[in-house]
Amino acid sequence: MTERAPTPAEPEAPPRRSDATRAGILAAARERFAADGYERATIRAIAKDAEIDPSMVMRYYGSKEGLFAAATSADLRMPDFTRVPREEVGQVLVGHFLDLWEDAGVLTALLRVGITNQAGAERMRKIFAEQLLPVAREVCPDPDAAPARAALCAAQLLGLALTRYVLRFPPSAALTREEITAWLAPTLQRYLTAERP
Amino acid sequence: MTERAPTPAEPEAPPRRSDATRAGILAAARERFAADGYERATIRAIAKDAEIDPSMVMRYYGSKEGLFAAATSADLRMPDFTRVPREEVGQVLVGHFLDLWEDAGVLTALLRVGITNQAGAERMRKIFAEQLLPVAREVCPDPDAAPARAALCAAQLLGLALTRYVLRFPPSAALTREEITAWLAPTLQRYLTAERP
DNA sequence: GTCTATAATTCGATAGAC
DNA sequence: GTCTATCGAATTATAGAC
Numbered sequence: 148m149t150e151r152a153p154t155p156a157e158p159e160a161p162p163r164r165s166d167a168t169r170a171g172i173l174a175a176a177r178e179r180f181a182a183d184g185y186e187r188a189t190i191r192a193i194a195k196d197a198e199i200d201p202s203m204v205m206r207y208y209g210s211k212e213g214l215f216a217a218a219t220s221a222d223l224r225m226p227d228f229t230r231v232p233r234e235e236v237g238q239v240l241v242g243h244f245l246d247l248w249e250d251a252g253v254l255t256a257l258l259r260v261g262i263t264n265q266a267g268a269e270r271m272r273k274i275f276a277e278q279l280l281p282v283a284r285e286v287c288p289d290p291d292a293a294p295a296r297a298a299l300c301a302a303q304l305l306g307l308a309l310t311r312y313v314l315r316f317p318p319s320a321a322l323t324r325e326e327i328t329a330w331l332a333p334t335l336q337r338y339l340t341a342e343r344p
Numbered sequence: 345m346t347e348r349a350p351t352p353a354e355p356e357a358p359p360r361r362s363d364a365t366r367a368g369i370l371a372a373a374r375e376r377f378a379a380d381g382y383e384r385a386t387i388r389a390i391a392k393d394a395e396i397d398p399s400m401v402m403r404y405y406g407s408k409e410g411l412f413a414a415a416t417s418a419d420l421r422m423p424d425f426t427r428v429p430r431e432e433v434g435q436v437l438v439g440h441f442l443d444l445w446e447d448a449g450v451l452t453a454l455l456r457v458g459i460t461n462q463a464g465a466e467r468m469r470k471i472f473a474e475q476l477l478p479v480a481r482e483v484c485p486d487p488d489a490a491p492a493r494a495a496l497c498a499a500q501l502l503g504l505a506l507t508r509y510v511l512r513f514p515p516s517a518a519l520t521r522e523e524i525t526a527w528l529a530p531t532l533q534r535y536l537t538a539e540r541p
Numbered sequence: 542g543t544c545t546a547t548a549a550t551t552c553g554a555t556a557g558a559c
Numbered sequence: 560g561t562c563t564a565t566c567g568a569a570t571t572a573t574a575g576a577c
Contacts, residue, residue: 189569189570189571190570190571190572191569191570191571201571202572202573205571205572205573210571210572211570211571211572
């Protein structure tokens with residue numbers, strides 16, 4: 148959950164004087180974006196949460212879109228599914244996503260913003276294509292149907308996050324981690340590895 | 345998809361002179377709320393779509409929230425599940441929801457707004473409790489687990505709508521109605537009627 | 542680096558003429 | 560019923576003093 152993952156190719160990021168301040172801004176931004184969505188999460192409110200002047204946010208990130216991009220550029224890398232037994236991919240996938248969702252507010256912010264903001268939706272599509280799609284290609288029996296299978300898994304996983312973390316349906320929020328895994332893992336397993344229905 | 349379903353108990357609605365105008369406003373509002381969410385869907389833009397003066401919207405619906413309430417007060421009544429064979433509830437449920445989603449933009453508007461707006465989320469919870477929960481109580485083997493089972497179904501159905509109609513993941517949007525039914529019906533069937541996992 | 546002041550928009554809502 | 564004009568508030572973003 149670093150503010151920017153250093154890419155090996157580009158020159159090393161120059162150490163800044165106020166990394167603590169910048170990290171505080173990003174944390175506040177994630178919380179506000181996750182709680183209020185893109186439009187209602189104002190720079191003023193984020194700055195107030197971070198106990199800093201609003202103009203500093205602009206100085207650091209240039210614009211509201213730049214701030215959002217920085218706040219949601221998290222590392223969502225998938226576990227290595229080549230080493231997972233084929234009959235356990237559903238369970239591993241559920242566990243991985245629960246870890247991500249319950250960690251920070253990054254995914255909640257992404258989901259909430261992806262629904263109101265065009266750039267956010269594009270980001271979600273990119274994450275789907277880069278993260279979930281390869282997993283489906285890896286484990287499903289018919290590679291040409293991998294996109295459909297991955298889309299079904301995305302629907303189930305994002306739907307759970309939607310009802311649990313965003314809409315906060317009481318019965319969905321009340322589910323334990325074990326219950327979620329027990330119910331959803333077989334579903335994902337079927338979407339990924341079952342013969343076409 | 346009438347603008348207001350006449351309730352038998354209350355006195356009959358007085359026929360208004362400009363019902364066509366009002367219907368046009370509501371149609372435009374649904375489209376805008378569905379496309380842009382609550383904050384970005386401005387009264388000015390809705391009025392422009394409906395080819396009417398913005399002040400008329402205020403005059404008719406009092407406020408932006410009143411307009412949203414009127415635009416999303418659709419009849420989402422469930423089919424009678426007491427007459428559906430228990431082994432077909434999953435299939436019937438999927439078909440019913442696909443009908444609703446592909447009909448007008450009501451549900452898309454509700455979903456999009458439910459994610460950014462507090463009142464919208466409350467509306468979604470109410471619809472869940474009044475529509476899906478009774479179905480689960482009707483068909484599931486352990487009534488005390490009905491809320492959890494209904495929540496799982498809501499997650500799967502709303503997740504499909506999210507990826508297909510809102511985020512527009514290409515593979516999700518490309519699924520045919522038959523494919524969706526074939527994949528999702530067994531999932532819902534299991535969530536509703538299977539023994540606890 | 543930090544802050545004040547303010548520009549430039551945009552929005553919901555209102556008042557009132559016709 | 561319909562429209563013009565406008566208020567008051569909130570926002571992003573900028574300019575510039577210290």
